[in-house]
Amino acid sequence: xxxxxxxxxxxxxxxxxxxxxxxxxxxxxxxxxxxxxxxxxxxxxxxxxxxxxxxxxxxxxxxxxxxxxxxxxxxxxxxxxxxxxxxxxxxxxxxxxxxxxxxxxxxxxxxxxxxxxxxxxxxx
Amino acid sequence: xxxxxxxxxxxxxxxxxxxxxxxxxxxxxxxxxxxxxxxxxxxxxxxxxxxxxxxxxxxxxxxxxxxxxxxxxxxxxxxxxxxxxxxxxxxxxxxxxxxxxxxxxxxxxxxxxxxxxxxxxxxxxxxxxxxxxxxxxxxxxxxxxxxxxxxxxxxxxxxxxxxxxxxxxxxxxxxxxxxx
Numbered sequence: 001x002x003x004x005x006x007x008x009x010x011x012x013x014x015x016x017x018x019x020x021x022x023x024x025x026x027x028x029x030x031x032x033x034x035x036x037x038x039x040x041x042x043x044x045x046x047x048x049x050x051x052x053x054x055x056x057x058x059x060x061x062x063x064x065x066x067x068x069x070x071x072x073x074x075x076x077x078x079x080x081x082x083x084x085x086x087x088x089x090x091x092x093x094x095x096x097x098x099x100x101x102x103x104x105x106x107x108x109x110x111x112x113x114x115x116x117x118x119x120x121x122x123x124x
Numbered sequence: 125x126x127x128x129x130x131x132x133x134x135x136x137x138x139x140x141x142x143x144x145x146x147x148x149x150x151x152x153x154x155x156x157x158x159x160x161x162x163x164x165x166x167x168x169x170x171x172x173x174x175x176x177x178x179x180x181x182x183x184x185x186x187x188x189x190x191x192x193x194x195x196x197x198x199x200x201x202x203x204x205x206x207x208x209x210x211x212x213x214x215x216x217x218x219x220x221x222x223x224x225x226x227x228x229x230x231x232x233x234x235x236x237x238x239x240x241x242x243x244x245x246x247x248x249x250x251x252x253x254x255x256x257x258x259x260x261x262x263x264x265x266x267x268x269x270x271x272x273x274x275x276x277x278x279x280x281x282x283x284x285x286x287x288x289x290x291x292x293x294x295x296x297x298x299x300x301x302x303x304x
Contacts, residue, residue: 010158010161011157011161030160030161030164030189030193032157032193032196033265034262035262035264035265063182064164064182064185064186064189065186066189066190066193066271067190067257067270067271067273067274068262068267070257071257071260071262071270072262074257074258098178100177100178100179101178101179101182102178102179103178103179103180103182103183103186104178104179104182107182107186110250110253110254110257113254114254114257114258
């Protein structure tokens with residue numbers, strides 16, 4: 001299985017997904033059509049779930065995003081959480097943000113609540 | 125010197141009647157995705173320059189992106205009335221004024237969604253917002269349809285809006301969101 005690497009654009013984040021289990025999404029996510037951008041990510045996850053490693057770490061370092069992207073990220077987190085549980089793989093989400101940015105910290109808490117898993121808060 | 129009379133009048137009204145002391149960013153005319161992205165970058169830069177906190181800048185950007193992308197998606201063409209987006213400060217807090225022409229269907233959606241969310245108690249808004257993120261369906265165009273909820277939630281209901289009829293099923297939609 002190949003790595004998924006999507007370089008950042010002016011309205012979409014950088015994506016680096018390694019089949020060994022280290023996944024990261026960073027930057028801004030405000031594409032006009034989230035379906036077009038996130039489709040490739042979900043296709044990769046579909047293949048990844050049949051090759052699930054014992055530990056999956058997802059780094060989320062997002063500066064800001066639109067609501068459609070939030071919905072996509074919640075869906076992605078739920079899928080990964082579900083697959084990891086089914087395969088008894090450890091799933092860790094690192095929410096990476098500035099310690100002084102209380103709104104991004106709260107955004108992480110909102111996502112945690114939506115998905116129902118505890119994030120590891122990492123300050124830059 | 126501002127040459128456009130309509131914009132000049134609008135800024136004057138905001139200054140005199142809405143107590144806007146500083147204008148940080150003004151956008152007037154048709155919008156698209158590229159202009160939206162550039163606008164957010166300029167808003168961030170300007171707010172940093174003015175010494176706003178990181179949290180306040182993030183909140184303002186998140187609210188602004190929803191307002192601007194809503195305008196991009198729903199702006200109706202009109203020969204006299206153009207979309208606008210103005211970020212100013214009122215009592216040292218950011219406040220956003222925006223407006224565009226919408227059609228009858230959008231008008232109904234706006235009224236229904238805004239009234240539904242504004243009527244909620246502050247404690248209920250967070251739960252409803254999370255519920256909306258989890259359960260909203262994405263359209264083929266990738267719209268979740270929860271941008272207005274997001275604006276109400278992030279502004280702690282500090283919003284005012286007005287819709288006036290033009291003609292031929294077109295309406296002006298003006299929005300004021302205070303960020304605090």
